Amino acid sequence: MEKIKALSLCNAVLQNFRIEENNTAFKEYYPVLEKDRKDCYLWAYFAAAGMLYHACKAGLELQADYRRLVEGFQYYRSSPLEDGMIKYHSERGSSPGGGHGPCFFDDNIWVARNYLFAYEIFNETEYLEEARRIVTYTYTGWNEELGGLVWNENGLTPQGTVQELERGLSANACCILVNAILYRITGEKSYWDWAMLFYDFCKAIQDPETGIYYNGVHTLLQNGRRTAGEVNRDLWSYNSGSMILADLVIFEITGDKTYLEDAIKAAGAAHEAFLHRDDNTGLAYYKDFTWFLAIFAEGLSALKEYAADVVKPFLRTLEQSMTFVYETYRSPAGLLPHDYVTGWRADVDGITDCQTDPDYDRMLLTHSGTAEISCLLCELSSEQRL
Secondary structure, three states: OHHHHHHHHHHHHHHHHEOOOOOOOEOOEOOOOOOOOOOOOHHHHHHHHHHHHHHHHOOOOOHHHHHHHHHHHHHHEOOOOHHHOOOEOOEOOOOOOOOEOOOEHHHHHHHHHHHHHHHHHHOOHHHHHHHHHHHHHHHHHEOOOOOOEOOEHHHHOOOOOHHHHOEEHHHHHHHHHHHHHHHHHHOOHHHHHHHHHHHHHHHOOEOOOOOOEOOEEEEEEEOOEEEEEEEEOOOOHHHHHHHHHHHHHHHHHHOOHHHHHHHHHHHHHHHHHHEEEOOOOOOEEEOOOHHHHHHHHHHHHHHOOOOHHHHHHHHHHHHHHHHHHHHHHOOOOOOOOOEOOOEOOOOOOOOOOOOOOHHHHHEHHHHHHHHHHHHHHHHOOOOOOO
16 A cells, blocks of 8 residues: 555656656746746756656656656756766756756755665666766865755855855755765765765754754855854754765774664654644644655654654654655645645645745755655565555
8 A cells, every 4th residue: 555655656746747758857936826937946856756766666667757757856956067077957958968957065065975775776887977977076165164964056255145155954964965875876985075074064053952953054144254143043854864874884884883873863853853643633743844854754664663662653643644644635646735734725726815925835945855755654664554
């Protein structure tokens, strides 16, 4: 049943968001409104790629769709840079290498992660080499004095805004993971050294008492000098999810149980922070942006191998809310709302008087995240039930 559910959700994303069956372009929203852009941003595109990676890992026959989507990354690609580097833009071009718009360091390292996913599935060296080229580009954003990557390229200039100057966990935690995986594949020590630099930086964003990971660190820019500002204490579940994954890869490489202990602590802290209970149904569920929850679910699914007794109740919460939303709110298009327990924010035409953002129900990010969570729930082990 779990595989059938996961396959139906992945197929609903492909059928409703892919612009044409044999095209690599995807829509940002469905249903499409007059105000909407023509195709999706890079963030939503690599979310769909992550969905299909986990679909393949779960045994769903979507390899051809996954390969086509991975090949479509080239439309967000820049022209080649010096020293063999490559970067990816936020918006899709009309031809390969024609990407345009801002370049975000978090987008780029997540694209590198997706190329490593593709290398795992297809074992094609070009995917590994492309990940290496992107990672080399991300190093250009590293701050030697303060540590960490800023949000995007403009954050390296004197004109950077507060958001652009922030050194967020999204990019920096993913840099730990990608560099550690590259070290494991290649044996090149420089990747390990970078992974440890990023890890030390990210640990400064963790609450030492609870173990929760915050969103990032502000950078102050005064008279041309950069200094560390306060920690941005916003909580998003994917930050803890990314650090759980990073901890586990380092634990697997080193055998140092300190990293496993940190992963377990971070999982428990995120569970406490994002768990809610609905008064009307009595259901417990995690409340956060859906794609962020998908990355938290990735962390939990990886952690289950080492701490099943801790993680199983968390995964059961995800499973129960997923079953509820699938049985209660699935639309004629086969899609599920952003809010699993309380249902749709918008009607089928995307028009609503709801005070919360109705676009969340129409986003490729939302539906890719939901389908990924469903794939993770059926990929976890050979057990019939959690």
